[in-house]
Amino acid sequence: MSLKLSATYSLEIRKEIIDIIELNLIKPQVLSLTEFTDDSTIQQILNRYYYCPICKKLEFGWSLYEYYEDGIIKRRLYLDCTHSYEYGTIGYIELPIHPIVVVWMKAEVHSQDRQLTKLYQRSHSFLNAFIQAMYGMLNGSNVTIPDVTNTGQSFWQTDSGSTTPLNIWASVNAGAGDSTYGIVIGTGTTANSTSTYALASIISNGTGAGQMQYGAMSVSSLSISGSTISIPLSRTMTNNSGATINVAEAGIYVRQQQGTTNLTWCWLRDLFSAVQAVANGNSITINWQVQITVS
Amino acid sequence: MDLIIEKLSKEIRAFPLLRRYNFTPDSELQDLLNYFYFCPLCNSIKQGFAVEEILNDNGTVSRIMYLECRHAYNWYEKAGYIDIKYRPSVQAWVKLEVYDEKNRLIRKLYQKSHSFLQQFIGLLQLAMANITNGSLTITGGTAQTPEFEEVSGTTSVILNVMTAGFGASSGVSTYGIVIGTGTTANSTSTYALASQIANGTGAGQMQYGAMSISSPTASGNTISFNLSRSFTNSSGGTINVNEIGIYAKNSYQTAGTTPTTITNYFDLARDVLASTQAIANGSSLSVTYTIQITIS
Numbered sequence: 323m324s325l326k327l328s329a330t331y332s333l334e335i336r337k338e339i340i341d342i343i344e345l346n347l348i349k350p351q352v353l354s355l356t357e358f359t360d361d362s363t364i365q366q367i368l369n370r371y372y373y374c375p376i377c378k379k380l381e382f383g384w385s386l387y388e389y390y391e392d393g394i395i396k397r398r399l400y401l402d403c404t405h406s407y408e409y410g411t412i413g414y415i416e417l418p419i420h421p422i423v424v425v426w427m428k429a430e431v432h433s434q435d436r437q438l439t440k441l442y443q444r445s446h447s448f449l450n451a452f453i454q455a456m457y458g459m460l461n462g463s464n465v466t467i468p469d470v471t472n473t474g475q476s477f478w479q480t481d482s483g484s485t486t487p488l489n490i491w492a493s494v495n496a497g498a499g500d501s502t503y504g505i506v507i508g509t510g511t512t513a514n515s516t517s518t519y520a521l522a523s524i525i526s527n528g529t530g531a532g533q534m535q536y537g538a539m540s541v542s543s544l545s546i547s548g549s550t551i552s553i554p555l556s557r558t559m560t561n562n563s564g565a566t567i568n569v570a571e572a573g574i575y576v577r578q579q580q581g582t583t584n585l586t587w588c589w590l591r592d593l594f595s596a597v598q599a600v601a602n603g604n605s606i607t608i609n610w611q612v613q614i615t616v617s
Numbered sequence: 618m619d620l621i622i623e624k625l626s627k628e629i630r631a632f633p634l635l636r637r638y639n640f641t642p643d644s645e646l647q648d649l650l651n652y653f654y655f656c657p658l659c660n661s662i663k664q665g666f667a668v669e670e671i672l673n674d675n676g677t678v679s680r681i682m683y684l685e686c687r688h689a690y691n692w693y694e695k696a697g698y699i700d701i702k703y704r705p706s707v708q709a710w711v712k713l714e715v716y717d718e719k720n721r722l723i724r725k726l727y728q729k730s731h732s733f734l735q736q737f738i739g740l741l742q743l744a745m746a747n748i749t750n751g752s753l754t755i756t757g758g759t760a761q762t763p764e765f766e767e768v769s770g771t772t773s774v775i776l777n778v779m780t781a782g783f784g785a786s787s788g789v790s791t792y793g794i795v796i797g798t799g800t801t802a803n804s805t806s807t808y809a810l811a812s813q814i815a816n817g818t819g820a821g822q823m824q825y826g827a828m829s830i831s832s833p834t835a836s837g838n839t840i841s842f843n844l845s846r847s848f849t850n851s852s853g854g855t856i857n858v859n860e861i862g863i864y865a866k867n868s869y870q871t872a873g874t875t876p877t878t879i880t881n882y883f884d885l886a887r888d889v890l891a892s893t894q895a896i897a898n899g900s901s902l903s904v905t906y907t908i909q910i911t912i913s
Contacts, residue, residue: 340625342661371701380625380701415625417653417662420685422730423707446706448910450840453833456908457842460865461830462783479778487767491778493747514912516835541746544739546805551735553742576745614738616803617731 350410355394359386364442365426367399370414376405380415385443385595400443400595420617425590427572428609429598438604445592445610447514451477452589455492455576470520470575470586477587478580490579492589494555496539501527503577503586504539505557505608507569511593520588521573525559534559534567534600552613560605569598572608628700635692637677640670643907646727647710649682651702658688664703667728667891672721683728683891709733710907711861711888718899728891730906732803736865737885740779754808756791756864756882763881764869775878779865781844781885785828790816792864792882793828794846794904800859800889809884810862814848823856823896824849841909849901858894861904862887 351367353359359367368383381401386409388397397409425445431438451467458465458479466474481488496504501524509532510522527536537558545552555574561567573591577584590610600606635641650665667683680692709730717723736753743751744765752760765778777783785793790813798821799811816825826847833842844863850856863886870876886906896902 338655338657340629342655380628382703417701418664418685419703420664420729420731421705421707422709422733423705425706446913448706449912453840453842453908453910457830457833459779460781460844460863462777462780479780481767481776488776489766490747491765492744494745495747516838516840516912518912541742544735544742549805551738551805553738553745555745612738612741614733616734616805616807
């Protein structure tokens, strides 16, 4: 859209706005050198606009990566432009936002005796299969959507007139050892597009080379805090493959069971702002929080 | 910090000039509402919330901008916006268009939808957890169990997971897009419109048209679809519309030799309008919800 300045635009207005911006500036808070930051504080940190010296513009916070180095916790802040800076080295401004839906993703790597890293980021992408499923639901019609093998399959919203029962509508509640649905992880780094239908390179369940052992999915009850309602989802994967595995992507696969046929679609996929190296014997826990704010 | 001030001072823009004799296309309004503005009344920076466009007698279109703080400004009044956008991965938009008795578009309100309700996210939670005995609050205020799955072995074959469109034909006001006169703010326990306008031609009633839902379409990295419905006022008086929502129907048959059809209605979304839309007798109102994801 081409924007034109109105006749009433004046230096007086501009000064007034600059003044109020100046009043809104907040100094970066100091975070612990020994404790990982709690989720709600990180959400506040990521809900700010930062000045990106590389882009030379204001960019929204995207991700905070915390890791141990030399016995203390260090932090790297990633912006929506994907540029990253040591936490606290760039200035920010608070601008209130009102998203109708926010999804947060957290990846934590643990050794057998302690937590090693925490990556907390704003999820960027529900995929085509999700909005197609929502459309089908609201329209009350079965819709054909590419599944995780990129084969168009009918996602059922109704089985009226069918002799095949709809046994499961859209579950992620997979058991231990099942990497075909629920939260899944992968090593791929391909960017999402409107035609993305699966992880780029899923890590399968097992103890062989490049495999990890999938724990059972956890889907908690709705969590209500103030005017926010969220669904917490989580799953832990353990690396007993004998070598380090670099986890670079995660997604949510939903299963629909039509009679005895299981079909799977990828509703959400995110690339990690920082690849998580999971050494042999270590585990990675992925948490997703799908959140609405009611107002 | 100095860099931020310097940068923002370059980002400030005055309101853009819009079409003098035409209503603004939706995509441009979405663009405008994703910017931040300086509100002189709050003395702080707020995001855009809604734009109302009114056709004047001389054929020009006047505009009012509503900010998230709910303060409103005439388009060219003292104000400026900051050229920084916030584009969430999921957005929903609401459009209300008022037509006079000659079917001429006379008013358009375009605003961000603020609220999916607990029933929406509760539906996702029950489905994702594969819980078959959970409950959600229906539009009547009681808790009921929605059915997403058929009982194995039943002779029943009727199941509609949740629909706001299929079967919501003219005259049906129990589901689909619904409208009301209430102004109560939403809370996490909101389960229905505060005061729904019933279908009909009696006092305070409007005639509900059939629901229309378009297939998802992609534009750049955005995919969206629209739900829309028209309402006609033949009540004999003006009706003030203040709230809109999306009611969905879940229907299924019970198992057994004498299956019974159970139907429940759930409110998935509700929005209180930025400004009351007065619908005169003989006029009509078209309401459109746009559900949108941006993939990156």
